[in-house]
Amino acid sequence: MAAADTEYRRQQSLPLPGSSSALYNNLSVLRPPVPQPQRFSAVHGNTLSLLSAAAGTGTGLGHRQLPAPQPGPGIGAALITQAAWCVLPSRVLLVLTSQKGIQMYEADGSVLVYWHALDAPEHPPEQAVFARGISAAGEHFICVGTSSGPVLVFDIPPKGTNVTVSEVLEHHGAAVTDIAAEQGQAPDGAGDLVSADDAGSLCVWSTGEGFRLVSRVPACGCTCSSVVLWQGMVAAGFGNGQIRLYDAVSGRLRAQVNAHARWINALDLAPETGKLLSGAEDSFVHVWRLSRSLDTDDVEIHHCHTECVPDTQICGARFCDPEGDSFAVTGYDLSEIFRYSRT
């Protein structure tokens, strides 16, 4: 692989109205082919900062801030745990998770479409209660994880606000951390959705009218903070700095990478090329390339590129295009989004 093929250069950064909090995958990018201005979002405590950037020039066009639910008069708003755009064939929604519940907005954050409150039986509860882990699933579902383990499946109408909970998936015994949909072509029977939890267990699901558990990777005791799914391969980032690849059909381990020196907070995948992006608290961002031969079933992962963001614990990292030619990074306490591009 020629070096020139993987050379990324720092681009103009985007200023954020508030610094990014230390959360898993605390950067979301609404990227092409969705026909809109490119959008970025990052969580700052109890608000979500939304940025629109003009394609090409990439300068910030404007921003908006969305609040988290306010638990009671006089108390500050609940903390937001994650935010992500969910791209369905018929519509795009911006989903926020917090300690109080799940908010679904239109993609530009202008209109609240749906609100789902989480039950908190005791006050104060013995355990923290929150939602975390957001993904579009299949043709018309959005899945959101919860701190007690269940994954809520929401049925999303093509338009309007008649969102309903169609199913609750009960296979995680620890707080859900991340959920991801297949971004490539799934092999037969491989499932098209993966969820991960605090204890390191992974569940691969087949979506549809009635979700079905395809395979399960048992808990290893080490938190899996981020997960992606591509061509029937699950790539998972762990608290011990490892990236592991699993076969989505069987749940078997196919590759193990000693990738980072500290906790991995972010993974992303470029569906057109199979590039994998990882960001961790060691201040490094790595670009990898996954490959899978459907004939021989060989699974491979190569290291392509390293970027250091000095003195920054990376908490969000996303590709900005489907080929993986550009990516964006956020870090704890940092009031800007760093961008890198192969040009």
Add this chain to the structure above:
Amino acid sequence: MKGPLPAKTAPPDWLLGYQATAAAVVPAVAMSVRTLPLLFLNLGGEMLYILDQRLRAQSIPGEKARKVMNDIITTMFNKKFMEELFKPQELYSKKALRTVYDRLAHASIMRLNQASMDKLYDLMTMAFKYQVLLCPRPRDILLVTFNHLDAIKDFIYDSPGIMNQVDETFRRLIDTYNCLSDGEFQLIRQTLLIFFQDMHIRVSIFLKDKVQNSNGRFVLPTSGPVPWGTEVPGLIRMFNHDGDEVKRTEFTTPGNYVTPQREGSFGLYGDRVLKLGTNMYSISRPVETHMSGSSKNLASHAKENTVPNPLAKEELNFLARLLGGLEIKNPSGSDTGFRLNLFTTDEEEEHAALTRPEELSYKVINIEATQEPGRREELSCILGQLEAEEPRPESSGKGEELLALMDAL
């Protein structure tokens, strides 16, 4: 485009007609309900390090200094207070917590005025922020806490009763936290990092040690031991369907890491291995006290809690509950009080009080300075004043309103 809201799940009032608000982090609610004990004990540990150093630097007679340390430790580890602290609960604002430390620092015959108290709190919070940020694994926050408690036990002078109180808290910590998962510890760490978010006060002991940059951000090393349980980056192993390793490749990173020697002890005693949370002050590295640069000329990066209603009813209840467990003794007739200054001179202290910006601003707190001539005279002068009680500052800050309220409780 306005869409109707679903009739079945009408959103609560807070969602209707929201307005974009200033980006202030208000962690009135914690992601982890197990955060407060660690926050309180570690900040308290840092406070004791600083007070111990200042008591020596100010040449407070040994008897008095020991009394102050013993009194504060007794109050801090009060059984009822610890019971209240360890209940699962939320975190409140820095201002609310600051009030608790204000009370704690005044649990003995020593008095601190507002400017010194502000500075003490700044130093404590920046030190613990550094420790939370740098601790190798989320679980190592517990080792940081144990380092503080180990050191506190060394501060206790000839009092088995107080020693028992601290050991009791040690056991409580072990019972509560040793069983938590890595994920739960990371949630605690994330909650603490949100609490300390946007605080970029520059501390000269950190600047001098090159662990803090001039912009207030801490330096993250890319060398040295990786956390316990983590492998040094660089190896890729690939397996076939049967789990046999079929290929092994390596990659290089700019980091220069090594394997850790051993894990620190999570027991009542033992080598913690980790140095974060140990006492960084010493005779040769004093807490000193020279403000350099004008805070107002530097751009503020710190967005402190500036919401209109910083001390809500819940916060007051929280404080009342916590402080109810704090037994504050007024100096009795035979004890002569004294005032501790976190600054080199009274003039500096006064200046700091006058120039402290309303929002916590971007400033240097200089913790190193050499002993200055004429200081003994100044100290004996301070000691000669022997006030029974430092009058409460007259400023109209929210903290004072709260203190007044607390007094009325």
